[in-house]
Amino acid sequence: MFPASRYSSKAHRCIRALQTVQVEHAAPQLYATLNTRRTCSSVSTPRITTHYTVHSRDKDSRWEGVEMERFADEADVVIVGGGPAGLSAAIRLKQLANEHEKELRVCLVEKASQIGAHTLSGACLEPSALTELIPDWKERGAPLNTPVTEDVFSILTEKHRIPVPILPGLPMVNHGNYIVRLGNFVRWLGEQAEELGVELYPGYAAAEVLFHEDGSVKGIATNDVGISKDGSPKDVFERGMELHAKVTLFGEGCHGHLAKQLYKQFNLRENCEPQTYAIGLKEVGGIRRKVLSHSVGWPLNRHTYGGSFLYHLNEGEPLVALGFVVGLDYSNPYLSPFREFQRWKHHPFVAATLEGGTRIAYGARALNEGGFQSIPKLTFPGGLLIGCSPGFMNVPKIKGTHTAMKSGMLAAEAVFPKITAESLDSETTGLHAPEYAETLKNSWVWKELHAVRNIRPSFHNYFGLYGGMAYTGVFYWIFRGKEPWTLKHCGLDANQLKPAKDCTPIEYPKPDGKLSFDLLSSVALSGTNHEGDQPPHLTLKDDSVPVSRNLSIYDGPEQRFCPAGVYEYVPLETGEGMRLQINAQNCVHCKTCDIKDPSQNINWVVPEGGGGPAYNGM
Amino acid sequence: MSGRVLVGVKRVIDYAVKIRVKPDNSGVVTDGVKHSMNPFCEIAVEEAVKLKEKKFIKEVVAVSCGPQQAQETIRTALAMGADRGIHVEVTGKDYDTLGPLQVSKIFAALAKKEDAQLLILGKQAIDDDCNQTGQMTAALLDWPQGTFASEVSLEGDKIKVVREIDGGLETIKINTPAVLTADLRLNTPRYATLPNIMKKKIAQVKPADLGVDITSRLEVLRVDEPPQRLAGVTVETVDDLVAKLKESGTI
Numbered sequence: 002m003f004p005a006s007r008y009s010s011k012a013h014r015c016i017r018a019l020q021t022v023q024v025e026h027a028a029p030q031l032y033a034t035l036n037t038r039r040t041c042s043s044v045s046t047p048r049i050t051t052h053y054t055v056h057s058r059d060k061d062s063r064w065e066g067v068e069m070e071r072f073a074d075e076a077d078v079v080i081v082g083g084g085p086a087g088l089s090a091a092i093r094l095k096q097l098a099n100e101h102e103k104e105l106r107v108c109l110v111e112k113a114s115q116i117g118a119h120t121l122s123g124a125c126l127e128p129s130a131l132t133e134l135i136p137d138w139k140e141r142g143a144p145l146n147t148p149v150t151e152d153v154f155s156i157l158t159e160k161h162r163i164p165v166p167i168l169p170g171l172p173m174v175n176h177g178n179y180i181v182r183l184g185n186f187v188r189w190l191g192e193q194a195e196e197l198g199v200e201l202y203p204g205y206a207a208a209e210v211l212f213h214e215d216g217s218v219k220g221i222a223t224n225d226v227g228i229s230k231d232g233s234p235k236d237v238f239e240r241g242m243e244l245h246a247k248v249t250l251f252g253e254g255c256h257g258h259l260a261k262q263l264y265k266q267f268n269l270r271e272n273c274e275p276q277t278y279a280i281g282l283k284e285v286g287g288i289r290r291k292v293l294s295h296s297v298g299w300p301l302n303r304h305t306y307g308g309s310f311l312y313h314l315n316e317g318e319p320l321v322a323l324g325f326v327v328g329l330d331y332s333n334p335y336l337s338p339f340r341e342f343q344r345w346k347h348h349p350f351v352a353a354t355l356e357g358g359t360r361i362a363y364g365a366r367a368l369n370e371g372g373f374q375s376i377p378k379l380t381f382p383g384g385l386l387i388g389c390s391p392g393f394m395n396v397p398k399i400k401g402t403h404t405a406m407k408s409g410m411l412a413a414e415a416v417f418p419k420i421t422a423e424s425l426d427s428e429t430t431g432l433h434a435p436e437y438a439e440t441l442k443n444s445w446v447w448k449e450l451h452a453v454r455n456i457r458p459s460f461h462n463y464f465g466l467y468g469g470m471a472y473t474g475v476f477y478w479i480f481r482g483k484e485p486w487t488l489k490h491c492g493l494d495a496n497q498l499k500p501a502k503d504c505t506p507i508e509y510p511k512p513d514g515k516l517s518f519d520l521l522s523s524v525a526l527s528g529t530n531h532e533g534d535q536p537p538h539l540t541l542k543d544d545s546v547p548v549s550r551n552l553s554i555y556d557g558p559e560q561r562f563c564p565a566g567v568y569e570y571v572p573l574e575t576g577e578g579m580r581l582q583i584n585a586q587n588c589v590h591c592k593t594c595d596i597k598d599p600s601q602n603i604n605w606v607v608p609e610g611g612g613g614p615a616y617n618g619m
Numbered sequence: 620m621s622g623r624v625l626v627g628v629k630r631v632i633d634y635a636v637k638i639r640v641k642p643d644n645s646g647v648v649t650d651g652v653k654h655s656m657n658p659f660c661e662i663a664v665e666e667a668v669k670l671k672e673k674k675f676i677k678e679v680v681a682v683s684c685g686p687q688q689a690q691e692t693i694r695t696a697l698a699m700g701a702d703r704g705i706h707v708e709v710t711g712k713d714y715d716t717l718g719p720l721q722v723s724k725i726f727a728a729l730a731k732k733e734d735a736q737l738l739i740l741g742k743q744a745i746d747d748d749c750n751q752t753g754q755m756t757a758a759l760l761d762w763p764q765g766t767f768a769s770e771v772s773l774e775g776d777k778i779k780v781v782r783e784i785d786g787g788l789e790t791i792k793i794n795t796p797a798v799l800t801a802d803l804r805l806n807t808p809r810y811a812t813l814p815n816i817m818k819k820k821i822a823q824v825k826p827a828d829l830g831v832d833i834t835s836r837l838e839v840l841r842v843d844e845p846p847q848r849l850a851g852v853t854v855e856t857v858d859d860l861v862a863k864l865k866e867s868g869t870i
Binding site: 072074114115117118184185188202204205223226227236237239241242318361525526528529530609615617618 | 633635636637639642650651652653654655691807808809810811812813814816
């Protein structure tokens with residue numbers, strides 16, 4: 002399940018080999034000719050993708066005569082995703098139903114085997130939205146056990162630490178907030194939801210959006226099960242189930258796969274900037290002293306956005322949650338976010354906290370960095386987007402949970418009167434609730450995101466990190482984000498990579514097994530697993546593009562940015578040349594590959610429900 | 620014959636999760652850790668549902684002993700095709716000390732109460748590897764047992780069981796009512812699908828209601844991780860090997 006790989010030297014040989022091939026075939030144009038997949042390449046590509054979203058089952062002879070009818074059920078509201086946004090929406094809907102004494106069937110589907118198992122975040126929670134949703138959260142036992150007492154912000158150099166004063170009014174002030182293990186918090190929210198009568202279905206992934214005849218969203222269908230690795234049906238094949246609803250709320254988290262389809266279907270992104278992202282890697286381990294710290298600087302250079310967090314946890318045994326965030330608009334294809342994270346732990350300031358403790362957890366997830374400029378159109382006939390899926394994260398504060406929860410609550414409040422109204426007040430069969438976007442625009446979420454909108458883009462200047470900090474100091478701290486201009490981002494993260502030949506490979510230190518660790522033992526700690534005999538859910542639009550483009554131009558950056566070792570370039574069994582091997586079972590559902598693939602060839606679709614990481618209070 | 624089959628299912632830590640010993644060495648960390656149905660119990664449920672589909676039996680009842688979360692495991696069994704579920708509530712310290720003997724007593728009492736024709740269990744649980752519950756239950760009920768079953772067929776009121784034993788395969792014929800324990804090659808379990816979960820019922824009962832005393836006769840003293848495997852040493856010649864072996868006191 003975890004094959005080892007030594008990729009750097011082999012990849013170098015491969016680039017030289019392929020460069021001679023390229024001259025003959027003018028290969029870079031291959032990407033543009035997606036329609037002639039199998040005919041143009043003279044280098045035969047072994048088949049990688051077998052998923053039915055790429056190779057349709059209608060024309061597949063192995064699927065002839067297989068029963069494709071699906072069982073369908075009706076609910077008032079279906080929510081996709083059991084994270085803070087989805088659960089807050091569910092809870093709010095049931096609260097309103099109880100207040101107005103109305104019956105409401107709310108069904109929530111979640112791809113993780115249990116609520117909270119795919120949740121990963123720092124996390125420093127601002128309890129504002131929680132207090133609005135459940136004012137007596139303390140009495141109900143919400144796991145907010147570690148109030149923030151002191152806070153440290155530093156710029157790191159290789160050996161030293163430059164403390165930066167956290168003046169009141171700066172976005173990183175944390176007074177009144179709590180360090181939480183978000184997975185545990187989400188699990189607690191799930192319990193609150195169940196108590197109110199929400200039907201929670203963990204272990205069932207929403208795989209397909211269903212549409213009415215008039216084009217509005219009808220609901221979702223859960224994943225089919227029992228398809229073997231080569232795409233053919235097994236004996237235990239069963240179709241997923243259809244859940245129809247008056248309105249569907251999509252809360253899939255950062256870069257959701259159904260949201261990706263919805264953006265295209267309803268053209269929701271025509272008036273906003275493309276979303277930009279970062280990858281966050283996190284570990285939980287034993288601790289030597291209490292600390293709450295954020296840092297920027299080493300080991301990243303001033304042009305690569307990112308930083309670290311180190312939060313102690315007050316929960317029984319002394320633990321610390323530590324992590325590293327790297328902006329996915331980095332340009333050097335040799336950068337490995339995982340290895341930067343491991344390298345950072347050797348800094349004297351960090352090592353002093355971790356020494357002697359044992360690592361008990363690891364995980365990774367992409368997060369939004371686009372903020373205000375990247376918020377798409379939020380509503381469409383039959384559904385709406387909530388939480389980190391459209392993206393309400395306050396980037397300089399690095400907090401998105403409170404805004405996600407608030408968006409879920411506002412969605413519930415907008416949808417409730419429509420679904421309980423006597424007569425159906427909608428032009429389409431699926432209810433359209435544009436009021437949600439209106440109330441969101443008038444709420445504190447919008448004000449907060451608007452005030453910090455220019456901080457992240459301000460890093461795109463010659464001085465990089467230092468320019469950004471200077472901008473924040475002047476325009477946010479003094480002028481509170483009221484400047485009349487809105488800075489733009491640089492475009493898609495996938496387009497930011499420079500060709501490998503223009504960049505220098507980075508020499509990373511070997512993991513020492515005490516502070517820093519290798520990738521595969523880290524992946525094992527995430528508890529991730531998938532049913533082995535299913536089509537790989539990392540689907541490629543064109544199987545030949547990884548070798549012909551990603552490897553030849555960018556030296557296969559997916560080998561480095563995947564925090565779970567899913568992508569490996571291995572030599573072909575026949576001799577010369579490489580092929581991409583996808584170890585789909587390792588996937589931790591972080592979505593980084595779908596975001597950062599320079600060819601945008603990788604399309605992450607949801608695997609069989611229940612598969613994926615088994616995070617415990619991450 | 621009532622045509623009713625009882626299937627015991629156990630909620631265990633998922634096989635893919637890394638186990639961690641509690642800092643006080645009293646046990647293994649289970650709080651918040653991903654749990655699922657014991658793989659051998661899945662095979663048992665599948666076999667019961669297959670028997671129902673072939674019309675040999677009329678009803679499949681899934682049973683689990685444990686705290687509130689055991690209901691999730693029963694729900695999975697219902698989603699695979701069991702007709703109803705029984706949750707025997709055992710919580711807290713009682714659950715920590717619940718072992719094969721206590722569970723066997725509970726199953727024996729339930730088998731009598733439900734007038735079961737057949738009791739199918741997994742051969743062992745992947746957390747304790749005891750491989751005792753099936754055998755003990757059969758003894759308590761004085762029923763024949765077909766353990767390590769890799770093939771089961773009902774022939775009238777007798778059952779033919781092919782058992783996996785050290786020497787190969789053994790075929791036996793036993794009377795009903797009987798206890799069977801499922802081994803790996805008995806079948807491939809089907810997936811638990813959503814429509815089935817939504818409509819079925821789980822009844823709740825306490826061990827005391829069944830007249831069972833669940834006090835344990837065992838006390839766990841200490842739980843430790845297995846010792847770290849030390850790295851090996853490569854030696855160049857046979858003389859080196861002999862010297863090293865002498866050094867370590869092996870010869």
